[in-house]
Amino acid sequence: MIVNKHVANYIQLYHDGKIKLNKERIMLINYLEKYVFSRDDIYFDDEMIENAIRFTEKWYFKLTDTDKFLYAFVFLFFKENGRVFYRKSLWLVARGFGKNGKISALCNFLISPLHGIDEYNISLVANSEEQARTSFDECYNAIGRGGALSKMFKRTKTQIVSNKTYAILKYRTSNGETKDGLRDGAVVFDEIHQYESNKDVAVHISGLGKKKNPREFYIGTDGYVRDGFLDGMKELSLKVLKGEARVNAIFPFICKIDNEDEVNNANAWEKANPMLCQPRNDYANELYATIYEEYENLQDDPSTYEEFITKRMNLPKVDLEKSVAKEEEIQATNRPLPEYKGKEVIGCIDFASIRDFTACGLLYRNNEDYCFDTHSFVRKEFVDKFYGYSMKPDESKKEKFAPIRDWEQQGLLTVLDEPTIDVKKVVGWFVKQREHCYIKKIIADNFRMELLRSEFEANGFEVEVIRNPRAIHSLLAPRIETAFANHHIVFGNNPLMRWYTRNVLVKTDGKGNKTYEKKEPIRRKTDGFQCFVHGMYRADEVLTIDISSELDALSALNF
Template sequence: MIKQKYVDAYIKDFETGKVLFNEERKQLIRYLKEDILTRDDLFFDDKMIEDCINFGEKWYFPLQPFQKFLIAFIFLFHKKNKKAFYRKFLWMLGRGGGKNGLISVVTHFLISELHGINEYSISIVANSEDQAKTSFDEVFNAIEFNPDVLKKAFINQKAKIEGRKTKAILKFRTSNGNTKDGLRDGAVVFDEIHQYLTNQDVKVHISGLGKRKNPREFYIGTDGYIREGFLDKLKDKAQKVLTGEARPNSIFPFVCKLDNEDEVFDPKNWEMSNPMLSEPRSEYAEVLYDAILEEFEDLEEDPSNREEFMTKRMNLPVEDLERSVATWEEILATNRPFPDISKSSCIGSLDYASIRDFAACGLLFRHDEDYVFKTHSFARKRFVDIYYGYSKTDDVIKKEKFAPIKEWEQEGLLTVVDEPSINPMHIVNWFVEMRKQYGVNKIIADNYKMDILRPLFEAEGFEIEIIRNPRAIHGLLAPRIESAFANHQIIFDNNPLMRWYTNNVLVRIKKDGNKEYLKKDEVRRKTDGFQSFVHAMYRADEIINVDYSEALDFLNAIDF
């Protein structure tokens, strides 16, 4: 076994019950003991670890056991070539857990002569300049507060901090990848990673790594509200490492969170999401605990902050079922391949809220107990340019809550049209094409815009049913729809656009107790595809759940 005193001490704290771990950290310990600490080709650089810890405690603050544990794995090396074993580090903790403070210590140390690698420059990247400057400003202030010593070792400037002997530079950057090609960093820190929709900006910033010895990438933050974005993919990678499905050093995953929502009611469990709260607590941790406790107690008076509290403090994103049509896990469960629907009948539906932004068409099938929904959308180019950056170059990151319209278009999930308004014939022609493949003759839609569409559909031989008051049917359909999500009886195939539509739905409970489906955001968070699904569900019972292929084969075989 490889021995390292801070690693051994933290594992012992867990195994003796001194600290409480969530499932991901339990998995981390099993993975380390089985796959890493048993190796004889690796070693911890104890001197470097001690130097980093002493540096942090001298110029910053006393480091907690979990922080010393994390530092140790930054300096785990191959014996053969003293190459760093881990390049990527994922640190996810509840808000207030000391992520930025620790990264301040680590980045400051890495540009110092104690680290000993010349020109080991570091960029701290975040979506906003204020967030990107959080750790940078902490390093800057540490130098200003200790000028007699640290100003002799570092050139301290508002835009960059430079090691005098190493010529290594610490800078902050916003996540706009336009001008970041050609960087020659030794390490990059990505802060508040929940805000990254794709990996485009990340790729630009790490493209220069590898030109310095032992390149490293640090991904830090709490969880957020963007699903299927960069962070979700990073968490999937971390889970595969922990379960042995990925290369053991693909990433070092330190994920702290509650395992389930009910654990929040016992404050003793809060250290599962925030190891800073483990006993014995520092003075900082006591103040932090009191702040979290006050926020938790306020939820009794104002439960509307529950999602924020659970996501940011407990690092466990949850859906408020009075505000969302389904949990994210239930929405993800719609990602199943379509069954054979080639011989099945179906109901057509559409939502056409505005001819100037989006329109969504769909076909609803029944397959045993499942509702199968095949859909396609149309979007107006001017609208998606303004609100989603559709025409921006690929290397420009989309901001939080933006949607990857171009990616969905390339996957064939929607069509972007460059027109003053969406031509209704696009919708009609889609249903004409679908009729060639499936048994669709009836189309359900609400009253809006049907004065334009109805004669076009009828000219093509379709039967149209208009829902005069679509919100009135929401309360009627809500139990069926929410039960279908809960029991995983809805199939969208692999359709991230449809999952996005569904996740954008706001469920409002009216005074009479009935529910209606609205939008969480009136402009950017579109729900057209989901509303089309609701319209189809209004006549789901009319769909005959029968495969006619055997009967047709029998009839074809008869010689009349």
């Protein structure tokens, strides 16, 4: 049974009831005791841990029990080859924890002779130069205060170099313009809640492995980007904690309140921010006072609630007065679509603009579930302009707001390099789908149906036009909300459809009538969701049984 005194102390504090942990950290302790501490092929380098703690406390600040717990796992190694046990570490903690300060001191130590690896270069990566410089500037200033530290390192405005190990600390932005950079020993990724995919991460970690004990640190507070890089990290973390992934795939330190009700319990706030544990130092007391003041201000300005619970409590919040469904309800749509070959389905389309997006879909029933298979057509000129679709990987700007190219590669949409979206191609999608199911009718709203009706009818489709779409929104809203709440909506593994859904703004008038609009008029498209709503209008008309045999019998008749 391996043990380190700082790790043992932290766990004992929990068992003694002296600190409160959220469920993910309780899972972390159980996972460590079951899968890590029981191993005989790894060890904590206690001397290195103590050196890192002393270095930080001498040149930066005094560490808390939580900090020492985190530092210990940076220096957990395999006995056989001395290789680091955790290459990846996730520190996902509420705002105010001091993530940057802790990582600044740690990076300064890792490039020092005390770590003992020559040219152990480190990159500090964030979305903006200002954020990327945060930890760099802390190291820069610590060295500038004089003493032995100023003799150990040379500093400029762009890099810090160890005089003995020649290791370099630099800051970088995550847009990948500097991908041919250092032969890094470690990379720190800050503001990870803003990463929409792992593309930029992959660029920066490509140089790891050329130095002994490569490390990746992912630090930040949760945010508003869903289905992005951070959600993938959280999913991997939970798999590790449950024993469903490689035991050392990541070291997941996740701090958050367990449920929304704990916002109103100040004693539970330390679950999201361990700095609030008793006893508190001066910084923690000031932090607590600030957070409590923000909490009290919610009474006068409830519009700040979403920011407070997301950033201060590390629990992403979606305002149900503005959004269609809770995030976990939207995530619950990510289930395999049941087979609909031979089934009766409703075809639906949203063709609001012929110059940007068009969404097609098939809605069908599977017991109580509403299943929706969809495909979109988008114009290249539009996605080039607003999403950076055609930007080359090595250019400084990359796809923003929506990963159109990723969705194209997944077959979720088709990019058309044409002046307008071709009606024949849209109708052709339904013709192709008709080869393996029975499309009862095509539902669309009245807008632009003059372009579509004749083409659909020429191909043998019955068309129904919704004359007043806003009226059906209010009619269908209770059904759609209930279906989301009970996890009876299935989109398949379709991040594009989940994106459409998150972009919907629910407006409620004085009579309680709801309409589905856009949260932002240009980039945050809702076409796929509007298409889904059209299908829901006639969802009760489709049969839930396989009618392929009946169709075969009819086609065999000779009239």
